[in-house]
Amino acid sequence: MNKKTKYGVGVLAAVLLAWAPATSGTAMEGPETVQIDALAQYYDAVTFDHTMHVEAAEDNCAVCHHHTTGTPTDDPNCVRCHNTSQEGDLVACQDCHAKNRFEADYLQQIENNPRLYHRSKVGLKGAYHLRCMGCHQEVGAPTGCEDCHSRNDAGDKLFHAGTYAPAPGSESEGHH
Amino acid sequence: MAKINRRKFLKTTLAGGVAATAVAGKQKNALAGGSFGGYPDSMGVLVDLTRCVGCRTCEAACNKEQGLPAPSRSFDDLSVLDKTRRTTESAYTVVNKYEVSTQDHPLFRKIQCNHCNEPACLTSCFVNAYKKTPEGAVIYDPTVCVGCRTCMVACPFYVPAYSYSSVTNPVVKKCIMCYDTRLKFGRPPACVESCPREVMTFGKRKDLLTIGHDRIRNNPGQYVDHIYGETEVGGTAWLYLSSAPFEEVGFDVALGTQPIINYVKEFLTVVPMVLTIWPALFAGFHLLATKKSKANETASAQDTK
Amino acid sequence: MRSIAANGKMPIATLTKPDGSSTWTVKEKLLLGLTPGEYVAQMVRNPVNWVLAVIFAVGIPVIIGRFAFGLSWVTHSSYDYPWGLFLGWGLFTMVPLSASGFMLGTAVEVFGRHDFKPIERLALLNGLLGYFFAVMFLQVDLGQPWRLIYPMFVSLGPAAVLFLVAWHVATYLSVQVAELVPAFAEWAGMPRLKKFIKSMVVGLTIAGIILSTLHQGALGALFTYAPGKVHPLWYSSSFQWFHFFCSSIFAGLCMLIVVSTLCKNMMTWRCDTNFLNNIDKLTISLARGAWMALVTYLVIKVIGIAHDGDWKYLASGWGQWFMLEMMVGVIAPIFLFTRAIRTNSAKLARFTALLACIGIALNRLNTALITFNWKLYQEIPHWREVMIVVTIYAVYIVTYRFILYRLPILYSWKEEKKA
Numbered sequence: 001m002n003k004k005t006k007y008g009v010g011v012l013a014a015v016l017l018a019w020a021p022a023t024s025g026t027a028m029e030g031p032e033t034v035q036i037d038a039l040a041q042y043y044d045a046v047t048f049d050h051t052m053h054v055e056a057a058e059d060n061c062a063v064c065h066h067h068t069t070g071t072p073t074d075d076p077n078c079v080r081c082h083n084t085s086q087e088g089d090l091v092a093c094q095d096c097h098a099k100n101r102f103e104a105d106y107l108q109q110i111e112n113n114p115r116l117y118h119r120s121k122v123g124l125k126g127a128y129h130l131r132c133m134g135c136h137q138e139v140g141a142p143t144g145c146e147d148c149h150s151r152n153d154a155g156d157k158l159f160h161a162g163t164y165a166p167a168p169g170s171e172s173e174g175h176h
Numbered sequence: 177m178a179k180i181n182r183r184k185f186l187k188t189t190l191a192g193g194v195a196a197t198a199v200a201g202k203q204k205n206a207l208a209g210g211s212f213g214g215y216p217d218s219m220g221v222l223v224d225l226t227r228c229v230g231c232r233t234c235e236a237a238c239n240k241e242q243g244l245p246a247p248s249r250s251f252d253d254l255s256v257l258d259k260t261r262r263t264t265e266s267a268y269t270v271v272n273k274y275e276v277s278t279q280d281h282p283l284f285r286k287i288q289c290n291h292c293n294e295p296a297c298l299t300s301c302f303v304n305a306y307k308k309t310p311e312g313a314v315i316y317d318p319t320v321c322v323g324c325r326t327c328m329v330a331c332p333f334y335v336p337a338y339s340y341s342s343v344t345n346p347v348v349k350k351c352i353m354c355y356d357t358r359l360k361f362g363r364p365p366a367c368v369e370s371c372p373r374e375v376m377t378f379g380k381r382k383d384l385l386t387i388g389h390d391r392i393r394n395n396p397g398q399y400v401d402h403i404y405g406e407t408e409v410g411g412t413a414w415l416y417l418s419s420a421p422f423e424e425v426g427f428d429v430a431l432g433t434q435p436i437i438n439y440v441k442e443f444l445t446v447v448p449m450v451l452t453i454w455p456a457l458f459a460g461f462h463l464l465a466t467k468k469s470k471a472n473e474t475a476s477a478q479d480t481k
Numbered sequence: 482m483r484s485i486a487a488n489g490k491m492p493i494a495t496l497t498k499p500d501g502s503s504t505w506t507v508k509e510k511l512l513l514g515l516t517p518g519e520y521v522a523q524m525v526r527n528p529v530n531w532v533l534a535v536i537f538a539v540g541i542p543v544i545i546g547r548f549a550f551g552l553s554w555v556t557h558s559s560y561d562y563p564w565g566l567f568l569g570w571g572l573f574t575m576v577p578l579s580a581s582g583f584m585l586g587t588a589v590e591v592f593g594r595h596d597f598k599p600i601e602r603l604a605l606l607n608g609l610l611g612y613f614f615a616v617m618f619l620q621v622d623l624g625q626p627w628r629l630i631y632p633m634f635v636s637l638g639p640a641a642v643l644f645l646v647a648w649h650v651a652t653y654l655s656v657q658v659a660e661l662v663p664a665f666a667e668w669a670g671m672p673r674l675k676k677f678i679k680s681m682v683v684g685l686t687i688a689g690i691i692l693s694t695l696h697q698g699a700l701g702a703l704f705t706y707a708p709g710k711v712h713p714l715w716y717s718s719s720f721q722w723f724h725f726f727c728s729s730i731f732a733g734l735c736m737l738i739v740v741s742t743l744c745k746n747m748m749t750w751r752c753d754t755n756f757l758n759n760i761d762k763l764t765i766s767l768a769r770g771a772w773m774a775l776v777t778y779l780v781i782k783v784i785g786i787a788h789d790g791d792w793k794y795l796a797s798g799w800g801q802w803f804m805l806e807m808m809v810g811v812i813a814p815i816f817l818f819t820r821a822i823r824t825n826s827a828k829l830a831r832f833t834a835l836l837a838c839i840g841i842a843l844n845r846l847n848t849a850l851i852t853f854n855w856k857l858y859q860e861i862p863h864w865r866e867v868m869i870v871v872t873i874y875a876v877y878i879v880t881y882r883f884i885l886y887r888l889p890i891l892y893s894w895k896e897e898k899k900a
Contacts, residue, residue: 077394102369102378104362120387126374130227133373145231145252145372158236161250262560300706302647303631304638320636323624325563326643330706338624340558343551346624428709436706440642443702443722447645447695454691458591462683465593 030054030061030069030091038099038124042155046148056139064131065091097127211410211435214293218312219359220381220413221368222388223286225425226398227375230257230271230284237370238269238288241354260426263287265339268351269367276420283418285425286375288367289314289335289351290405291413294435297327297336305348311360312381312413313353321347332409332431353413381413388417410435492751493887495895504670513886533875540872543865547621555865562860564622564849566870571618573700573845575611576650577725578838580733581740582608582657583686583693584770590686597766599759602664602890603744604737606881609657612650614877621869642702649696656689667894668887694726701725704848712852714794714803715844717785727781731774732841734767735814738834744891751885753892761827768830771837772818779811799855806847810840 030050037045053064061069067078070087090096098106101123110119122130136143145151156162236251238244245266249256257273264270269288276283291314298306303320306327323346328336336350354365363369364378377387388403404422405412408431416427423429493505493514505514512520524530547555556565585604588594620626632638632647659678666675678685702722704711717724744752745760752760786792794800814837821829851859885891 101374102364107379119383120377120390122374125372129372130374133229143229145233158240159233159251160236160239160246161252165250166246166248264560296706300641300643302638302641302644303636305636317636320628320631321625322628322631323626324643325624326641326703326706328560328563329703329710332707332709334561337560338558338563340553340556340624341551343549346552430709436708437640439705439708439718440702442719443642443698443705444640446698446722450691450694454694455687458587458687458690462591462593462687465591 228284234367241366296330296436300330318347567622577729577732579611581737697729698722731771735834
């Protein structure tokens with residue numbers, strides 16, 4: 001091959017390589033589904049349909065991921081600092097939102113860092129429900145607890161529901 | 177009446193006065209003019225009513241953590257929200273639903289002990305059963321409780337319940353902020369941890385006030401510009417943010433900023449005054465009254481001489 | 482008993498029998514010098530005892546049930562209304578009505594008003610029994626009555642007003658028992674005991690007035706723990722304790738008038754001439770004292786309302802109820818006592834005293850139960866709660882009568898002439 005052809009093939013290869021992940025849909029638009037099992041104690045894991053939600057958000061990643069995917073957010077308060085944010089390494093919710101938000105070590109972390117800006121960042125469970133349910137309420141999607149994740153046996157026990165439900169007519173504490 | 181000489185009289189009056197002082201002089205003088213703003217690092221909980229959807233997970237978590245009896249209705253039975261409930265001997269926290277004027281969907285409020293900085297229950301207890309811990313929780317010792325139920329009268333939030341159904345050991349029942357099982361070890365209460373929408377934020381009370389005011393400031397028009405519990409009855413550890421006026425969500429907005437003990441202080445200051453002044457005052461009356469009759473006695477004695 | 486006395490069987494008033502043969506035995510003294518048969522016969526004849534029998538038949542099982550099944554069986558187990566009739570009547574009403582003890586003790590021993598001597602002991606007994614049964618009511622009300630001594634010996638909470646009430650009531654009971662020991666000592670024939678107490682009587686009386694001032698006021702101060710819960714017309718931020726203390730003064734005096742009237746009319750055989758001849762005059766004197774306390778109370782009440790700016794509440798349903806209480810319990814008695822004193826009418830004074838006692842009961846029940854939680858729903862006490870209150874009050878009356886029949890309260894014990 002002469003020099004010109006080698007150069008052309010190289011460019012074509014580079015472009016193809018760059019494009020390949022994009023066309024398969026994993027880099028730009030995230031995973032197809034996400035298993036959310038942070039609630040495993042009382043609820044069955046949720047198979048979150050990521051692709052469907054990307055469509056529902058009309059490809060605007062910022063609706064759920066703030067600015068972390070590089071898509072700019074339209075919240076004027078955030079834009080002040082994050083206008084030029086690029087796609088970050090940490091995109092998944094659990095990467096930033098702590099599972100045990102109120103345990104002493106996390107609280108101590110915040111306290112040790114007085115210049116931390118996002119001091120009252122919600123935990124993972126709160127992030128999911130505040131983000132998801134807020135939008136669901138607006139668009140008329142399901143908002144009941146079990147609409148998204150059904151309770152397991154331990155959950156039924158906690159709620160005294162299902163097989164653990166009290167017998168009907170067992171009225172107590174009617175005292176005011 | 178037996179003849180009484182001055183020495184005997186003073187002895188007995190003094191003994192009576194001292195006896196009265198000794199038994200009732202145990203009144204602790206409240207800090208003059210001062211008030212207690214809470215321990216510096218005490219924890220608190222900020223409750224954001226705009227986030228609550230009335231799922232009652234907190235009630236279920238509390239029931240489990242505190243080993244409370246099984247409820248009469250499932251915790252996922254949301255029809256209980258149709259009636260306004262209060263805390264009971266088997267429910268340390270309840271969620272109520274309120275229709276409000278500022279929006280078309282209801283607001284929900286979680287009720288539990290507010291863990292006041294200067295609790296009325298603690299103030300009123302004559303066996304010192306209550307304690308405000310440095311961690312912020314107001315806890316209760318059922319082993320000394322006599323069952324006088326003054327704390328239930330005193331609590332401006334109508335929180336303490338009583339296990340009337342128990343024959344041998346009825347005691348007061350209320351939220352203790354999971355002190356024994358969690359707070360003591362630096363862990364958040366069960367309700368806070370369980371809440372799916374993170375309605376409750378756990379942290380140091382002073383930080384929560386900052387967070388609360390920041391939230392109001394950063395979301396203009398969304399919240400009523402007041403944190404309920406910041407100053408009410410001397411300040412509480414459980415603080416509330418609301419998008420509707422607080423009186424519409426079942427809060428008592430007429431409580432004022434004075435801790436309940438301030439209303440009692442006026443009488444408590446009268447106590448030492450009476451204990452010290454009355455003996456002298458009435459001994460004086462007695463001397464005046466008997467002086468006249470003594471004078472008559474000596475006069476008549478002289479007459480008969 | 483009247484007919485027995487009329488038939489010549491003199492009620493016991495001396496240590497030795499009238500014929501000088503021997504001293505009365507304890508059994509004879511207890512049975513009033515009657516044979517057991519005669520004693521039971523007079524009991525059965527007395528219609529008051531029939532009413533009491535019915536009350537006890539229903540009430541005693543209920544009281545046993547309260548302890549067997551817990552408070553939930555006899556009350557509505559209310560969390561919003563933790564205090565019911567046991568405290569509302571038994572403590573808050575009975576304690577001011579029993580203030581006669583310190584009032585007359587002070588009048589006689591401290592102020593030297595020996596003209597009150599004929600009713601002094603009745604006043605002391607009224608006080609002692611009232612407080613003793615207030616404690617009985619308290620024991621029925623407490624969730625764990627066996628822990629009554631906890632605020633004294635186990636875990637002390639000295640900053641609480643109830644701590645003061647507990648200590649004072651306990652101490653004051655002892656003082657009142659001591660003040661009545663002379664009467665007991667006369668009846669039991671223990672002259673040295675009587676002398677011992679008499680040597681401390683001024684000290685005891687002053688201790689009594691200190692304790693009474695504070696605990697009568699403290700019962701009012703208990704409501705300062707719930708400033709928003711009692712209706713503003715019944716609650717004064719600054720004067721609550723004084724309202725209760727001042728009203729206890731005329732409550733005690735008026736109750737004494739009522740009780741002495743009952744004794745005069747229903748136990749005439751037991752009263753000696755010293756009592757009967759002086760009672761009308763003393764009633765007027767007591768009325769004078771009550772009148773002064775009533776006027777003071779009215780003035781401070783008006784000042785209290787002005788101080789808190791509560792005038793607007795008068796124009797409401799609660800306001801009308803308040804005016805009724807003030808009319809019946811304070812204003813009408815002031816006018817009626819004035820007239821009674823002016824015309825020297827003991828009869829009118831007695832009626833007025835009853836009116837004032839009703840007013841006191843109304844005030845205390847209003848503060849503790851009726852206007853309490855005025856912003857919430859109303860609560861009617863459980864019928865068993867009412868039954869227990871009636872029963873314990875009946876026991877109080879029976880005890881009162883038992884002592885009055887025997888001890889030298891309404892009559893003077895004839896001293897032994899030393900040979």
